[in-house]
Amino acid sequence: MATDLARARLLTGGEAMVEAMRQIDPDVVPVYPITPQTPIIQGYAKAIADGRAHGEMINVESEHSAMSAAIAAAAAGARTMTATSSQGLALMAEVVYIAASMRAPVVMALGNRALSGPINIHCDHSDSMLIRDSGAIQLFAESAQEAYDLTVLAPRLAEHPDVLLPVIVCVDGFTITHSAEPVELVADEQVRAFVGEYRIPHPLLDIANPTTQGPFAMPDYYYELRRQQAAAIEGSLAWFEEIAAELQELTGRRCGAVETYRLDGAKRALVCLGSTAGTAKDVVDELRDAGEEVGLLRICSYRPFPADEIRTALADVDDAIVLDRADSPGGGPPLAVEVGYAAGPVRSHVYGLGGRDLHPADLRDVFAGTAGHYVGLRSEPCPA
Amino acid sequence: MGGLKPWTALEPGGVVVRDDAVQPVTGGWRTGLRPEADLSLCVDCLLCWLYCPDSAVKLDGAAFAGFDLDHCKGCELCAAVCPTGSIRMVRDGD
Amino acid sequence: MSRLKTLVREEHGVPPLRGGHSLCQGCGIPMVVRTVLDSIEGPKVVVSATGCLEVATTRFPTTAWNVPWLHLAFENAAAGASGVEAAYRALRRRDGLPQDDELTIVAFAGDGGTYDIGLQALSGALERRHRFVFVCYDNEAYMNTGIQRSGATPFGAATTTSPAGSAVLGKMQQRKDLTAIAAAHGIPYAAQSAAGPHWQDLSVKAARAAKADGPAFLNVLADCPLGWGHEARVSPSIVGGAVESCFWPLYEIDDGRWRLTYEPAEKQPVEPWLREQKRFAHLFQPGAEDVLDEIQRRVDADWERLVERCGGPA
Numbered sequence: 141m142a143t144d145l146a147r148a149r150l151l152t153g154g155e156a157m158v159e160a161m162r163q164i165d166p167d168v169v170p171v172y173p174i175t176p177q178t179p180i181i182q183g184y185a186k187a188i189a190d191g192r193a194h195g196e197m198i199n200v201e202s203e204h205s206a207m208s209a210a211i212a213a214a215a216a217g218a219r220t221m222t223a224t225s226s227q228g229l230a231l232m233a234e235v236v237y238i239a240a241s242m243r244a245p246v247v248m249a250l251g252n253r254a255l256s257g258p259i260n261i262h263c264d265h266s267d268s269m270l271i272r273d274s275g276a277i278q279l280f281a282e283s284a285q286e287a288y289d290l291t292v293l294a295p296r297l298a299e300h301p302d303v304l305l306p307v308i309v310c311v312d313g314f315t316i317t318h319s320a321e322p323v324e325l326v327a328d329e330q331v332r333a334f335v336g337e338y339r340i341p342h343p344l345l346d347i348a349n350p351t352t353q354g355p356f357a358m359p360d361y362y363y364e365l366r367r368q369q370a371a372a373i374e375g376s377l378a379w380f381e382e383i384a385a386e387l388q389e390l391t392g393r394r395c396g397a398v399e400t401y402r403l404d405g406a407k408r409a410l411v412c413l414g415s416t417a418g419t420a421k422d423v424v425d426e427l428r429d430a431g432e433e434v435g436l437l438r439i440c441s442y443r444p445f446p447a448d449e450i451r452t453a454l455a456d457v458d459d460a461i462v463l464d465r466a467d468s469p470g471g472g473p474p475l476a477v478e479v480g481y482a483a484g485p486v487r488s489h490v491y492g493l494g495g496r497d498l499h500p501a502d503l504r505d506v507f508a509g510t511a512g513h514y515v516g517l518r519s520e521p522c523p524a
Numbered sequence: 525m526g527g528l529k530p531w532t533a534l535e536p537g538g539v540v541v542r543d544d545a546v547q548p549v550t551g552g553w554r555t556g557l558r559p560e561a562d563l564s565l566c567v568d569c570l571l572c573w574l575y576c577p578d579s580a581v582k583l584d585g586a587a588f589a590g591f592d593l594d595h596c597k598g599c600e601l602c603a604a605v606c607p608t609g610s611i612r613m614v615r616d617g618d
Numbered sequence: 619m620s621r622l623k624t625l626v627r628e629e630h631g632v633p634p635l636r637g638g639h640s641l642c643q644g645c646g647i648p649m650v651v652r653t654v655l656d657s658i659e660g661p662k663v664v665v666s667a668t669g670c671l672e673v674a675t676t677r678f679p680t681t682a683w684n685v686p687w688l689h690l691a692f693e694n695a696a697a698g699a700s701g702v703e704a705a706y707r708a709l710r711r712r713d714g715l716p717q718d719d720e721l722t723i724v725a726f727a728g729d730g731g732t733y734d735i736g737l738q739a740l741s742g743a744l745e746r747r748h749r750f751v752f753v754c755y756d757n758e759a760y761m762n763t764g765i766q767r768s769g770a771t772p773f774g775a776a777t778t779t780s781p782a783g784s785a786v787l788g789k790m791q792q793r794k795d796l797t798a799i800a801a802a803h804g805i806p807y808a809a810q811s812a813a814g815p816h817w818q819d820l821s822v823k824a825a826r827a828a829k830a831d832g833p834a835f836l837n838v839l840a841d842c843p844l845g846w847g848h849e850a851r852v853s854p855s856i857v858g859g860a861v862e863s864c865f866w867p868l869y870e871i872d873d874g875r876w877r878l879t880y881e882p883a884e885k886q887p888v889e890p891w892l893r894e895q896k897r898f899a900h901l902f903q904p905g906a907e908d909v910l911d912e913i914q915r916r917v918d919a920d921w922e923r924l925v926e927r928c929g930g931p932a
Binding site: 209234 | 661663665672673676677678679681683684685686687688689690691693694696697698699700701702704705706707708709711712714715716717719721738739741742745746
């Protein structure tokens with residue numbers, strides 16, 4: 141995923157997503173602030189105030205209303221985007237399920253942040269995990285560049301006639317949202333041409349063809365409606381790959397459901413989501429230089445879960461080590477359980493909860509097998 | 525209503541296109557009485573039309589044109605509000 | 619043309635809400651819905667909160683709605699309406715709608731979805747000045763889930779979560795004055811009305827609400843034969859009785875000016891009206907006199923304050 145430094149601008153992940161939003165120029169943007177997604181909605185608001193974006197921005201009174209207004213606007217016939225994190229996602233969780241079941245192609249930026257309690261504004265993936273069963277698509281960016289690329293791609297995926305689902309672009313809170321990196325942008329008119337016109341099968345505001353949307357279903361139909369929805373997200377993986385290939389023609393960079401890094405001949409491999417992959421790649425390089433056969437599998441599409449791709453990538457890896465930046469108290473960590481389900485037994489670690497940094501030394505310990513299950517946890521007193 | 529549709533035959537999102545929906549018959553809710561209008565007393569005030577919770581009063585333009593017995597539930601509101609006594613409840617099936 | 623015939627004409631032969639739904643026999647809600655929608659000119663789009671109206675009219679794959687209709691969840695009818703309204707404005711601006719007609723967005727929610735769980739979204743939508751009409755069909759309890767008390771349930775009424783028993787005589791809190799709360803947002807139009815024998819009052823107000831340049835709020839009494847405990851066929855007199863006793867006054871706040879739209883020729887005591895409903899039956903056992911007195915006292919005090927606010931008796 142090479143960014144051409146000569147053509148790049150120095151942008152935080154948040155700023156990069158603002159650029160993407162501005163270029164997409166959605167019709168309706170209902171938002172509510174929460175750290176660390178605020179730079180996104182603030183940047184978009186400034187773009188509106190300066191006349192560089194033209195949507196209806198609605199500063200709603202809670203995240204629950206943000207997603208509610210978003211579904212309504214999308215159903216009405218308007219391209220709609222929003223953003224949230226952590227508690228905001230938790231509050232709107234009910235409506236995220238509804239967005240998916242109503243097949244509303246809303247695009248949402250998620251600044252991954254730890255769920256309370258205690259209240260914490262820093263990065264982990266517990267918020268994404270909360271809604272993993274919602275039916276919404278979740279794509280995890282590794283960097284500010286990928287945050288931009290995935291946001292540009294998202295409306296195409298969400299609005300594909302065989303998909304019609306909310307797409308959530310997940311970006312590590314602070315690590316991606318607030319950290320400046322080189323980001324290469326696509327030209328405004330190229331993004332407009334790429335995302336195209338918003339079209340849905342039954343716009344609510346088509347008065348001549350009235351529809352009833354958001355029905356009540358009894359046991360005789362709920363199951364079938366849910367199965368239909370599941371089929372849509374399952375099928376979306378293929379459309380993601382196809383649309384990513386099309387985007388590659390504009391950017392030279394290829395997004396994919398997974399990214400393999402030096403997995404050829406690797407006997408041990410880390411598996412992770414998000415920006416931790418950057419640190420992991422450095423450690424993989426270092427260990428490879430020392431003659432160790434190690435590699436990395438980064439999962440970008442968490443939902444839909446690319447089980448086949450993961451199984452294939454890990455086929456010759458003896459020791460797959462899944463890193464979860466979330467926990468499921470009393471059960472297996474979510475990513476480890478799912479990778480294990482797809483590809484056979486794995487080693488599992490939890491790390492980075494509530495924004496705890498993960499250092500290269502931690503990953504060396506993980507590869508060596510000397511790290512505890514909760515990597516980097518303080519089990520002894522330590523000077524400040 | 526026809527049989528139940530398979531999951532592959534449903535509109536995405538459970539959208540119901542008005543023109544494709546078939547309404548259930550709720551006339552079976554009546555428990556023995558149905559409304560009947562004596563047209564010689566009816567003054568086309570249309571109060572029954574407005575009061576009916578089931579939209580079961582038919583109109584011809586702005587004139588009373590009978591009851592939709594497929595959907596009348598026999599609540600008797602039409603008889604209660606009719607100002608001329610035109611509407612009475614009679615035995616269903618008569 | 620008579621007002622009623624105007625309503626007929628607005629339907630163009632197609633009622634916004636048709637038969638085949640599973641609302642109770644004699645339910646008070648459809649009359650509210652049809653009176654409101656038929657009093658508004660031009661195409662309408664409806665957003666509904668979860669509740670009796672929504673559940674009973676949209677069992678998949680049927681629908682009783684002949685107008686575009688959207689339901690999301692229980693507490694967010696006003697947020698949904700906000701989203702539709704923003705989309706409408708955005709699409710109109712870029713000529714992205716299949717028709718040119720000006721349409722009116724009408725949200726319907728029960729008292730539960732308005733006074734309680736829906737209050738936040740309503741308040742936000744009113745504050746943001748979206749142009750839509752929010753109609754609360756107030757039957758004074760969570761009827762759809764089995765008659766539980768809401769913030770709109772009157773003092774002394776029995777519900778399944780505020781039952782009357784030997785220790786407690788029903789709901790012991792006074793209900794909220796939601797019409798005043800809505801008006802306090804400074805919106806162009808808010809009103810309290812009822813269907814039944816006061817359908818004309820409702821019709822006039824619905825038309826005014828739709829013409830407001832901003833959000834409008836209608837709090838409409840809708841009786842529930844099952845929840846209130848009376849036969850369907852006496853609904854008109856039950857609704858009428860609520861108004862004649864000043865238990866449910868009819869008034870409007872038009873651009874901040876409070877105005878009574880109906881004054882009973884003779885204000886009736888509230889007790890006979892309470893007697894007609896099983897939800898108040900326990901108040902007529904020995905030992906409940908204080909509650910009855912308090913109900914009358916409060917109706918009187920509220921009415922007096924309202925009359926004064928409206929600039930004295932008409």
